[in-house]
Amino acid sequence: MTEDNKKNKPSAEENNKKIIRKLQGTVISDKMDKTIVVKVDRVKQHSKYHKSFVMSKKYKVHDEKGQYKEGDKVEFAQCRPLSKDKRWRVLYK
Numbered sequence: 001m002t003e004d005n006k007k008n009k010p011s012a013e014e015n016n017k018k019i020i021r022k023l024q025g026t027v028i029s030d031k032m033d034k035t036i037v038v039k040v041d042r043v044k045q046h047s048k049y050h051k052s053f054v055m056s057k058k059y060k061v062h063d064e065k066g067q068y069k070e071g072d073k074v075e076f077a078q079c080r081p082l083s084k085d086k087r088w089r090v091l092y093k
Contacts (some may be wrong), residue, residue: 008049025040026038026071027074035086036063036090038054038061038088042055060083062089
């Protein structure tokens with residue numbers, strides 16, 4: 001094998017690298033214990049008419065410290081299932 005082929009091949013460490021999904025949104029509810037509901041907005045464009053419109057989705061996010069309140073901007077990442085609906089965890093700064 002030449003040196004060029006060795007450089008282009010991914011190593012075993014790169015193949016086992018975990019992809020972590022991170023999202024940002026606004027807290028819309030903090031009434032549950034250690035759980036917040038976060039609304040994430042994203043802009044899509046219609047395929048035929050090219051009009052931009054906003055789509056939103058709500059996520060239940062685990063907030064161990066309970067420090068986020070309604071209206072706060074928050075960043076969160078995907079994790080193992082914590083309950084029936086919770087698969088996200090707050091990233092504290």
